[in-house]
Amino acid sequence: MNLLGENTWLNIVILIVGSAILTFISGALGILYRGIDRKLVAHMQGRVGPPIVQPFRDVQKLLMKENIVPDGAISWLFNAAPIICLATSVMPLLYIPFGQRALISEFGDALLIVYLLILPPLAFVLGGFASSSPYATVGAQREMVVMMSYEFPLAVAVVALGWRISYATNANPFMFSTISQYPIWELVGPLGIIGALILLFSLMVVTPGKAAKIPFDMAEAETEIAGGFLVEYSGRNLCLFYLADIIKTFAMVALVVALFFPYNLSPVLGIDSLALAGIVDGLFFLVKVFGMMFISISVVRTVMARFKISQASWVYVIGMTLISLVGLILIGIDLRL
Numbered sequence: 001m002n003l004l005g006e007n008t009w010l011n012i013v014i015l016i017v018g019s020a021i022l023t024f025i026s027g028a029l030g031i032l033y034r035g036i037d038r039k040l041v042a043h044m045q046g047r048v049g050p051p052i053v054q055p056f057r058d059v060q061k062l063l064m065k066e067n068i069v070p071d072g073a074i075s076w077l078f079n080a081a082p083i084i085c086l087a088t089s090v091m092p093l094l095y096i097p098f099g100q101r102a103l104i105s106e107f108g109d110a111l112l113i114v115y116l117l118i119l120p121p122l123a124f125v126l127g128g129f130a131s132s133s134p135y136a137t138v139g140a141q142r143e144m145v146v147m148m149s150y151e152f153p154l155a156v157a158v159v160a161l162g163w164r165i166s167y168a169t170n171a172n173p174f175m176f177s178t179i180s181q182y183p184i185w186e187l188v189g190p191l192g193i194i195g196a197l198i199l200l201f202s203l204m205v206v207t208p209g210k211a212a213k214i215p216f217d218m219a220e221a222e223t224e225i226a227g228g229f230l231v232e233y234s235g236r237n238l239c240l241f242y243l244a245d246i247i248k249t250f251a252m253v254a255l256v257v258a259l260f261f262p263y264n265l266s267p268v269l270g271i272d273s274l275a276l277a278g279i280v281d282g283l284f285f286l287v288k289v290f291g292m293m294f295i296s297i298s299v300v301r302t303v304m305a306r307f308k309i310s311q312a313s314w315v316y317v318i319g320m321t322l323i324s325l326v327g328l329i330l331i332g333i334d335l336r337l
Contacts, residue, residue, distance in 0.1 A: 086247070127229055131233075254285075
């Protein structure tokens with residue numbers, strides 16, 4: 001007796017093919033933005049900068065180079081870490097809606113994304129410890145410290161939004177479909193808007209930490225620890241880490257957009273065609289993601305220098321945690337008014 005029906009097999013095939021397409025699209029868009037980001041930052045700093053297509057060339061070059069496993073490394077973990085990192089970087093995108101809906105919209109919510117976003121940094125850490133390099137070990141330790149620091153303000157912001165939405169509906173307040181129906185800006189008054197803006201600010205500060213970008217790139221710090229946990233990686237393994245870093249950044253920014261700006265363009269334009277609406281809303285979502293990337297990553301790394309590990313930890317554990325709690329309190333007070 002066949003335990004899996006035809007529909008089940010069809011869903012599995014759709015999931016596999018959809019995941020592959022999503023990986024390709026998010027990777028290509030992330031690489032494109034990486035090139036645009038480097039060009040914009042260079043111009044803002046008075047430099048010419050590399051061509052926009054340079055990240056594509058970097059990927060091509062890495063794919064042609066040899067994988068080298070250092071003596072003393074845990075070879076199986078050293079080689080598995082990049083694959084795990086790339087796979088776990090793609091997983092959050094399966095649940096985040098690109099406009100109309102997500103690939104697996106009914107099985108995951110914002111809380112799940114918070115947990116899934118922990119996995120790529122852990123894969124970076126495992127790869128660093130498996131390298132048997134002192135530089136990689138220091139980088140992995142720094143990554144763990146930063147990761148533990150920014151998780152609490154991220155969780156506070158997500159829980160605060162879900163908690164407020166729960167008063168407006170009996171549906172799961174953390175589902176992205178519910179969040180899109182009840183945007184936080186339409187549920188709160190003036191005091192609540194200030195609280196939501198504070199939560200948005202805290203997530204915008206968390207974003208460069210999640211993406212390991214200046215001023216929170218202490219784990220790599222080429223001028224200090226020669227690339228940190230990536231110092232021993234080369235060839236295809238380094239390429240996988242490079243792609244995972246790009247997709248992880250894309251996923252984090254997409255989460256912020258889905259939480260705070262879950263608006264679609266097709267209702268405004270009066271588009272009735274489901275296919276056309278999906279395309280328009282998907283492109284509009286990408287525009288919002290690129291805009292958020294520019295503000296939270298490009299501008300920040302243009303005007304700031306790298307923090308010390310103690311400074312980064314203080315910013316998140318003390319600064320952003322307290323700020324996000326203030327936002328939560330303001331939304332709570334607004335609810336009682």
